[in-house]
Amino acid sequence: MRLIVKFKWLIAAIILMLTAILSVCSPNLTELANQKGQSQLPVDSMSERAKDILKSAGEDHQTISVVFKLDQSLRHEKLVKVIDQIKKIAGVKGITSPFDKETRDQLISKDQKTVLLPVMVEGSDQQVEKIADNIYKMVPDELTAYITGASLINRDFAHSSEEGLKKTEIITVFLIVGLLLVVFRSIVTPFIPMITVGFSYLISQSLLAILVEHIDFPISTFTQTFLVAILFGIGTDYCILLLTRFREELANGHDRIESTLIAYRTAGKTLFISGFAVLIGFFALGFAKFAVFQSAVGVAVGVGVLMLVLYTLLPLFMVTLGEKLFWPSKKVFSHGDNRLWSFLGKQSVARPFLFIIITAVMTVPFILTYDDQISFDSTSEISSSYKSVKGIKAIKEGIGEGKAFPVSIVIKGENKLTTADTIPFLGNLSQAIEKVEHVDSVMTITQPTGKKMDDLYIDHQLRAVSDGLEKTTKGLDDAQSGLTTVEEGLRKIIGQVASSATSHSGSSLADAAKALGKINRQLGIVSKQMAQTGNVSEAVPQLTVISGQLVKIQSSLQQVNQQFAGQQKQAGTLKNYLGQLAGGVKSAKAGLVKIADGMTKSRQILKEMSESKNLNDTGIFIPQQVMENKDFQKSIDHYSFSDGKGVQLSVGLDINPYSEQAITTINEIKKSVADEVIGTPLKNATIMYGGVTSQNADLKDISTTDLSRTMIIMVVGLFFVLSILFRSMMMPIYMLASLFVTYYTAVSITEFIFVQISGDDGISWAVPFFSFVILIALGIDYSIFLLDRFKEEIHLGISRGIVRSMSKMGSVIMTAAIILAGTFAAMMPSGVNTLMQVATVVIIGLLLYGLIILPILIPSVIISFGEGNWWPFSRKKE
Template identity: 35%
Template sequence: MTERFIRGLARAKWLILLGWLAIAAISMLALPDLGSIVRQTEQKFIPTDSESVVAKSMLDRINPESTTKSSAILVYSRDGGLTDEDRTWLKAKAAELAGLSGKDGFKSVQSAYGTPELASKFRSQDGTTEMILVGFSGTDNDALTQDAVDSLNERIQGSPAGSKVELTGSAPIGKDFQQSSSDGLKKTELLTVGLVLVILLIVFRSPVAPFIPLITIGISLVITRGLVAAATYWGMPVSSFTESFLIAVMFGAGTDYCILLIQRFREELSRDGDKVEALVRTVRTVGKTVAFSASTVFVAFFLIGFAQFGLYQSAAGVSIGVAVTLIAGLTLTPALLMAFGQATFWPSKIASGQGHGDSKLWGSMAALAARRPVAILLVTVILLAPLTLLYHNKRSFDDLAEISPKLGSVQGFRQVERSFGSGEVFPLSVAITSDASMRTPEALAAMETASASLASLSGVKEVRSAVRPLGAQLADLTVSGQLTQTSQALQQLKDGVDKVAGGLRDAEASVAGGQGDVDKLASGLRTMASKTKEAQTGLNQIHGGLQQASKGAGQLAGGLSQSAAVSSSLRTDLDALLKSHPELKDEAAMKQLLGKLQALERSLKQLEGGADRLSASFSQLNPGVSKAAGGLGQLAAGQTDAAEGAAKLGGGLKELTSGLSAGAGGLGDVSKGLTQVKEATASIGDSQIPGWNLPQSALDSPELQQALDYYISADGKTAKLDVVLAVNPYSPEAQDTVGRIRDALRASLSGSSLANAKVYLSGTSAQITELKAISKSDFVRTGAFVLIGIFIVLLIMLRSILAPLYLLLSLGFNFLVTMGIVEFIFVKLLGKEGLSWSASFFIFLIIVALGVDYSIFLMARFKEEYRPGGITHAMTKAMSTTGGVIVSAAIIMGGTFAALMMSGVNTLLQIGAGIVIGLILYAFVFMGLVVPALANLFGEANWWPFRRVQKEATGRAANRDRSLQPADGTE
């Protein structure tokens, strides 16, 4: 900044102050509110082209009218089991909520009372817990959804005494997270202002000086909030972290810049007491330092905007705050210094030649670094390097760990986890797309095979699909189930035949006994008539049984045909594989597979033999039935002859006896045939070959059509599977299970009619696996951008390549040490599963971006004091004069981020702890010992390869010598 411009600032001090106040007022009145925008913004920031987002979009097309964008689960529980009073209350509440569907953000309600066939899904097996699922038309952060959650909270009040009612699910959890963040932000603001005020009072020992940075930063923050909110209309993402980081960075860095200006102003004011000249010298010297310091922070946060991950990008808004703070620091702060003058330091008085004083502690550390630079470096590495080994980058993706476990949404989740399993709250959804309709028997058979494959995986509780709407296999559509039905029908048929044969034998005995006695004959005829009716009843049973047997044989044929087709396809694929890869013939796994295939073929042959016996049995059965019918005809003729008179009684009785004998013999043949059929069916069942057969009649049934409409789109080209995990959806086990599900599903479909179908996974666990990969790659990519950007700024400021390199290396080493300490505290000591997944990124960003400020403070003064051959003197002077400023800045910066630890949000707690540890460690250990030791060790090479620094230093030395000469030229 030119001297003329600085003097202009001094003259226009009141105009500048009024101008900043006017801009702040306009920002508050005309620009949008940042807090409202953050509350309505989705916090996951999954890229739109990610698998889970694509899957969710596809699933929304299946049944748009019933698809919900967020949900809440009403969790009702009572220790010892629910009572009739509880169920009455729940039934009335379910009906009340069902009446809200389509109103005020409510879209659907599912409960044990609205859908009785799903009652087992909403009631725990131990009888202690019941759920009601409420769907909303908007997303979790939508204002209408949040209002609906509030309304739902009001409606669940007044439950029977002794019961517990909580709301959990995506919408209530999201609301509690937002509320916790908002409450934490308010606490952070108050704590930050209070800490900064106390620290400034201690640093300046004046009640006036602290108000200069507070006014500067307060006005800058008001303006920045409006500008960041307005930037969202141009695509800048914001999150709950944006506001927290704005407060911490602007108060921390802004106060540091103000301290540097105020301390230097005090030093310059002590020379001659002229506040204008003191301001000119202050801004001309440390103004550049402030500009370069702010530039590194600005560059770091600006480059975050090039991250691919939206949550990381949301920190880019801090760059706007840094830019506003820099402008305010170079205009508003000088204006305030001019307005207050020497009163800034009241009650202290600034006498001529009285500066802020040099730091004896930092002077001593500078002398030690000059005498023993190698020893300091070795000791530092030996002591700190082991701490880096504590850092294993263990990360946690548990959203519930972010907020207090006492909140209702967390307690509701834990109750569901205990009674149903946590997978019920956040199931995994799979979208399957195909070019052809999947509403066909072949496609549904493939879907059943895929469902069975997923259900067998460890970590999976159950799979729900069009063919498994309740999570279990439909037994009526399996070959084994259909064989069971056929076996039962054959058994009924045989029982009927045996019953008829027994009746005929009894009738034959009665007729034979009646030939010698008319009375016995009459009695025998009556018995015969009764047995004939029983025979007729038995034949009716035979008729019904034959119909069931015929239907079962048809279903059996379909299942055998499907099994044969699967075996043939498998054998063809295996032959093709061995032909293209002959080396696989000797593999143990391939030999095992060939053995299983041969066993399968033998079983199929057994099936074919059983089917042949079944056919032969029916062939034998038909003549027997015909013979039985003939015998009954003769029986009827005999009864007619007996009725004509006693004259023909003898002959009639003989014919009757003959007919009964023929009938009994025919039915005996029928019984033998049924025994053969049953043996054939048993041999098929003993083969244990799985199969699935969907008759057209079952496909057209209303029950299956209802399931198809829920799980498959109208055109049949999109289908979904809901996978309920047996593990916590936030856990590492769930992330591993997602990978196994994807692999198993694709492998299962590859050999079916859906071989060309595409598979996409959605849901909490699927998003976490994507977050893990995206955040890790973005950390490396964006971190490299930040380091390169800061290196360029340091290169321009110091005009050296070597110095920026060892400064960045010291920052990197400091980050690893810090993360080792932080992970040890939270994971080893406090028992956390891992650090919050975003904590390491933001700790790195802020430690590097803000820690480099202390390097700039020191190295800028080092460069200013440098004279050729005077490396040690220059570093000693720089450390003794800026040491106090660095300590004050580190304490203030640490204090502002320590306030984040009181926010109630786990991630901010870890970030705050990491930054406090990192900045204090860097300020005292690295800036006090390591960097000075490196500067002394490299000597004149600090300015390599630029020689202009030495020339400028020579010029400064000459000017200083001339300024020390008396005005009359005498010595």
């Protein structure tokens, strides 16, 4: 430290020059946070793997929803014109028209006043935002439209965080300056921490930007806000600790240099321990899997820079200004003993058990009532004034937001999945998913509009065949009846012809009548067989023979008809009548041919059904003619990829896709799918789930796992370091235990405020993680402040030592806790729900710890353990 004091001006010049160079040369951290700071899940998460499968197949587009709110008088022609213009925008890959017969019910509300237009786009979130801006420009003034989608919600969240950061920076500076003016009653003192921490923040911000730009250092939209709050909070606390000790040594008669050296030798050691503990806390975040959680490691970079600046730049002000640093105040608060803490210390030492009970009464009820209600609704993170949120609200009111944010099931196999043998299993899979509660519809190849295609199901097909056979039997009966009429007509003609000279003609007519009688008997037999057995295989060849016989009869009648030409008037009348009978035979023959053809097709379908391998398993049969149908092929193309080796199912929900209930639903869908594919061609396929609900399900799993992992790593790291520094394992145990009590009490109160009072679905998913890390990392500082001073005063004995430590450190800790709480209070006007909730947990926790836990619980525990405080080591004797 003497070397630093000696070269203080050179060091100050280096810091100033380094700050200037980094500020000019480094990229903009805010812009990098917007570009790279989205909530990117780990690559092995299910929703990310679904994205990768589609991306590798060239299907990595996403869908945004344009929501039109219509007046009754508005004509759809205007919408059609807007839709045509949207199709021409760069980046738009396709549009699902709401006016098609198949999609109308899905995309237009029942009152016809809300129209949902799904637009497929490609590109980054920033590019999608530009596409949305271009769409807004094309919407006429008389038409109300909102555009929403996961990308747009992410962008609005980034904008909201950026605006919140600006507010936080300004409020933090004014708040800290104001508090320091009150605390130190000095015009000069408040600006020393501001300058010191300000340089730390500028350097840290620039270094982080360089790391993010060149080595993909993790960053999120939260990073800068936490960096501001924590650096200015603990930086001010550390400055208070050093300046208070500096002022104390000046009052003891030491000169500026000696007072600075003593302050750093005593309070500086405490500062080092505290800063090191904070570094461990935030460094532990590097072991998290989720990039958003990892991004808080940037705070560790800031703390490291802060420590360097505190040990290099702050001594310059102390040595240079001396007593003037506290001008115009002659005294400073921390020079005297803190009466409140002194009183509480004496009472805790005298009645330790009572004060432990009092602490339990104040905290345990909150801990026991904590429900761990978590919300994954990113739309609640930002103001309802954003258009993406207004779009969600419009969809919810008119159609249902589950249709705008469906669950995407991506299935990828080694072999082709779009064959007539495999597609039926998609139908079964869809039916199984539809049975899950809160599933509204499933769209895939077999039901492209969300409703199953009845023509594909065996029960419907068999009914159609049965109906056809009934019609065939009736047709045979009709043909038999018609031919009977023809036969009777021929016999009448034969009677008339017998008395005429055309005996040869009469003989021919008699033969035809005889043949018709035989045919009628054959038709009767066929009709009876069909009615009884439905045996198509036997009926078809019989009908073919009968048709051939009718051809001969028709030819015979036509010959006789020609023989009547030119004869008497009666013969002319017979000729006309005979022509009608010949026409009847011809019609009967044509009808039988059609019946035979229909029966042949039915026989072919029944044969294909009998040869189908999976008909019994699925109840679905897809004839070859259906596979070749253009509309069905269009459905296959729309819901398949990778040349048919991959297929998709789109599952619409009837609940908020961001809700906890939706996460439960998708977990049920996963179970249903896993059970349904057993023993099917899909059993070995890769099945992944995409969409916001799937992302939130992954988010829930990863956030829970990361919180548990980080808790363990952070606690073990702090325990190890504190055990070495205090030469005790017992002290770290109750230090950390007291912070756990503080955290769960604070988060329980926060849950009550935001859920029970404000009506939120739960506290944001990121709050438990960030608030735990911040509260433990910062709260440990105050216990270190107290117990490190206790080490100095232990020569007085345990009871007197802890009371004296509390008297000396009480004002420092209380002031530090209030200032740090104030810096987090500056996050409240940000408008970002997560930041407000984290701030609430930290504020409640710091005030609870600094004003209740430390002055009441810790002294009681120390007295209760006695010499056991240094277990398993022995206390170092002075």
